[in-house]
Amino acid sequence: MTDMVWAHVDDVPVQRFTEGITLRRLWEGPSDSKSYVVDIAPGAAWPHLDVHEPGPEEVFVVSGVFNDGVRDYPAGSFIHCPAGSSHVPQSATGCRLFVFYPAG
Secondary structure, rough: OOOOOOOHHHHOEEEEEEEEEEEEEEEEOOOHHHEEEEOOOOOOOOOOOOEEOOOEEEEEEEEEEEEEOOOEEOOEEEEEEEEEEEOEEEEOOOOEEEEEEEEO
16 A cells, blocks of 8 residues: 555645646646645635646536536535647636546
8 A cells, every 4th residue: 555645635735827726736646637625715716727638637516606707506516627628627616526537
């Protein structure tokens, strides 16, 4: 079990992405695969279109309600965004997301 890697979200440094949106990188693996916890404050939105290149993005809504610019996803929702897809992440009420980028 020496190859296992773990992190607790409260121990990971917070990176401010933009006003009301923070990122915490939990893990980075081979071929640029990585995972984050993303917190979106109430009323915050991604500042531009989020295009998934070169690979996909997978999102699990941990708490709150996430909106991709088209629809709301309540806590417990899983969203697979294939390579080439796009959205504008935002939340009217605030949310916490687990975001995974598989190797591209």
